Amino acid sequence: MHWADVAAQALAHKSDTHVVSTGITPSGEFHIGHLREILTGDMIARAAKDAGLSVDFVFIIDSADPLRKVYDFLGPEYEQFVGHQLGAIPAPKSDGNPDWERFQNEGWTYANHFLEPFLKALEEIGVRPRLIDNLESYRSGRFAELSKIACDRADDIREAIERISSRELPDGWFPWSPLNSRGGLDKVRVTGYEFPLVHWEDEYGESGSSDITKGEGKLPWRIDWPAKWAWIGVTCEAFGKDHGAAGGSYSTGREIVQLLGHEPPHPLVYEWISLKGQGAMSSSAGNTIGPIEALRLVPPEILRLLVAKSKPNKAIEFDTGMGLVTLADEFERLAARDFQHELTNEELSRRQKVQIEDAAGAMKMATVVSGQKAEATAVTFRHLALLAQTKKNDSDVWTSLQASGALEEITPQLQDRLTRMRYWIQSEHFPNEMRIDILTEPNTTILETLDEVERRILNSLMMTLKTCEWNASAIGASIPQSAKDLDESPRSAFKVAYAAMMGTEKGPRLAPILAEMDREEILRLLEACVQVIEK
RNA sequence: GGGCCUGUAGCUCAGUCAGGUAGAGCGUCGGACUUUUAAUCCGAUGGUCGCGGGUUCGAACCCCGUCAGGCCCGCCA
Numbered sequence: 234m235h236w237a238d239v240a241a242q243a244l245a246h247k248s249d250t251h252v253v254s255t256g257i258t259p260s261g262e263f264h265i266g267h268l269r270e271i272l273t274g275d276m277i278a279r280a281a282k283d284a285g286l287s288v289d290f291v292f293i294i295d296s297a298d299p300l301r302k303v304y305d306f307l308g309p310e311y312e313q314f315v316g317h318q319l320g321a322i323p324a325p326k327s328d329g330n331p332d333w334e335r336f337q338n339e340g341w342t343y344a345n346h347f348l349e350p351f352l353k354a355l356e357e358i359g360v361r362p363r364l365i366d367n368l369e370s371y372r373s374g375r376f377a378e379l380s381k382i383a384c385d386r387a388d389d390i391r392e393a394i395e396r397i398s399s400r401e402l403p404d405g406w407f408p409w410s411p412l413n414s415r416g417g418l419d420k421v422r423v424t425g426y427e428f429p430l431v432h433w434e435d436e437y438g439e440s441g442s443s444d445i446t447k448g449e450g451k452l453p454w455r456i457d458w459p460a461k462w463a464w465i466g467v468t469c470e471a472f473g474k475d476h477g478a479a480g481g482s483y484s485t486g487r488e489i490v491q492l493l494g495h496e497p498p499h500p501l502v503y504e505w506i507s508l509k510g511q512g513a514m515s516s517s518a519g520n521t522i523g524p525i526e527a528l529r530l531v532p533p534e535i536l537r538l539l540v541a542k543s544k545p546n547k548a549i550e551f552d553t554g555m556g557l558v559t560l561a562d563e564f565e566r567l568a569a570r571d572f573q574h575e576l577t578n579e580e581l582s583r584r585q586k587v588q589i590e591d592a593a594g595a596m597k598m599a600t601v602v603s604g605q606k607a608e609a610t611a612v613t614f615r616h617l618a619l620l621a622q623t624k625k626n627d628s629d630v631w632t633s634l635q636a637s638g639a640l641e642e643i644t645p646q647l648q649d650r651l652t653r654m655r656y657w658i659q660s661e662h663f664p665n666e667m668r669i670d671i672l673t674e675p676n677t678t679i680l681e682t683l684d685e686v687e688r689r690i691l692n693s694l695m696m697t698l699k700t701c702e703w704n705a706s707a708i709g710a711s712i713p714q715s716a717k718d719l720d721e722s723p724r725s726a727f728k729v730a731y732a733a734m735m736g737t738e739k740g741p742r743l744a745p746i747l748a749e750m751d752r753e754e755i756l757r758l759l760e761a762c763v764q765v766i767e768k
Numbered sequence: 769g770g771g772c773c774u775g776u777a778g779c780u781c782a783g784u785c786a787g788g789u790a791g792a793g794c795g796u797c798g799g800a801c802u803u804u805u806a807a808u809c810c811g812a813u814g815g816u817c818g819c820g821g822g823u824u825c826g827a828a829c830c831c832c833g834u835c836a837g838g839c840c841c842g843c844c845a
Contacts, residue, residue, distance in 0.1 A: 298844095402843090453843040476845075481839095502772085505839090544781095556780090559780085563793070582791085584782080584783060584790090634805095712803070723803055727804065738806095741804080741807095
């Protein structure tokens with residue numbers, strides 16, 4: 234059974250209606266690590282719906298969280314906002330400094346700025362959660378009742394956190410962080426509490442009172458999370474492994490939520506996604522790839538497959554080079570299979586059966602539209618990469634595919650793939666071993682491996698190419714002809730041609746590539762090859 | 769110090785919850801295709817299941833220990 238179905242089954246045992254929740258703090262650019270958070274939730278929700286449960290899938294935008302520090306991508310003017318809530322401060326302009334104008338005129342915040350492209354990516358990838366803005370929820374009083382319980386039971390909560398996380402909370406700790414005189418959550422001390430007011434003093438010498446029913450502050454993270462479970466009625470949440478450790482925020486949260494009068498949600502811990510060869514995704518380290526960037530390279534269903542096929546507790550290495558080719562080709566193979574039919578085979582071992590079911594489950598989760606069957610495009614990534622490099626116009630690509638019988642009609646899906654492929658080829662991510670490179674200098678090493686016959690073919694090849702018409706079909710005929718003239722197998726002509734022009738033993742179909750190149754350059758290269766051999 | 773996760777074929781991983789002959793894909797190698805889609809098809813190759821004990825008729829799987837990597841126990845999501 235697919236991992237999402239396993240989770241759905243666990244939910245089904247508890248109740249018929251569920252709220253599956255996800256949440257992200259919009260503190261900087263979103264990256265594909267965040268995509269795992271939301272896709273994991275989406276897949277559980279989808280599996281639960283398929284199992285006949287009624288499911289509400291929510292995405293909580295943690296806009297009430299404070300800005301931690303002036304990140305590298307921010308200008309020095311952000312110093313004044315450290316400790317201020319992300320949904321209450323202006324967005325950075327391209328120079329990194331605050332965009333006051335949009336903030337004042339449109340209420341465009343820091344949180345909006347980073348969230349917007351992520352929401353676009355979600356739409357493209359087929360994830361449509363109900364959005365909940367955390368700061369807005371505080372301000373409109375939806376946390377009021379729970380905040381009151383938390384403040385009333387400050388001692389119990391304090392005890393729970395100290396016991397479970399085995400750390401001591403400072404004197405004067407209180408389960409409510411009031412906003413200080415400058416609108417930040419830092420540098421402030423609680424001096425008293427009488428519902429609904431929390432009294433405070435800050436380091437600027439000011440004092441005041443924070444109304445917990447009006448969002449004049451927030452619950453600290455370890456209480457904020459369970460409070461959200463309680464007011465939204467969350468029954469299932471997937472979260473990163475950082476929260477999952479013993480003593481971490483889930484273990485304190487599951488106890489605190491009971492103090493708040495609600496049962497803890499079904500947990501599912503997931504591992505990080507890292508960029509191959511660059512370690513964990515981290516906004517501050519600058520080694521991120523955003524969901525938007527990823528989607529320009531990879532079709533959404535393939536990105537979904539990456540998450541769907543990996544069990545949540547497995548770390549994913551996102552490889553934008555050869556790994557992407559392998560992944561995309563795996564998608565094609567899986568899409569072409571008929572799992573239902575395969576499962577009718579009586580002789581399958583339990584192990585083989587599980588493997589087929591998991592593959593089927595992963596593909597079900599990979600489709601952008603739930604319930605739709607994934608369609609094989611009949612063109613592998615490898616092949617498309619080749620065509621995209623040799624044909625400058627899209628129409629030539631389609632002509633070639635249709636001529637070879639690989640393809641009948643050009644679907645929008647295929648056009649879309651080609652567009653992404655062209656973008657990928659231009660990007661730094663495209664792997665060198667996939668790049669088609671015609672040599673400019675002879676590759677001496679490989680030329681030395683050619684035997685006597687093959688050397689004669691090289692001469693013959695040069696003569697033929699000198700005189701033939703310079704188009705793909707004429708060149709295509711000339712290469713084998715150069716061997717036939719010497720009563721040799723056409724095959725050996727290709728071997729020679731690859732050795733001379735690409736320095737490899739085999740390669741892509743040469744004729745269309747040569748046709749796009751300058752004949753004189755090719756002839757010069759062949760000439761140089763002949764000279765190397767004759768030495 | 770305490771805890772969680774991971775370790776199985778060259779690579780990516782399934783299989784561990786319910787112990788019963790070590791699995792898949794990729795790769796590699798060989799063959800077929802008398803113009804090659806680095807294509808396709810066919811075949812082969814491949815593992816002391818991190819290591820050491822224990823329980824059992826039987827252990828990748830359960831138990832104990834141990835090694836290696838990652839993460840958490842900082843109002844950090």
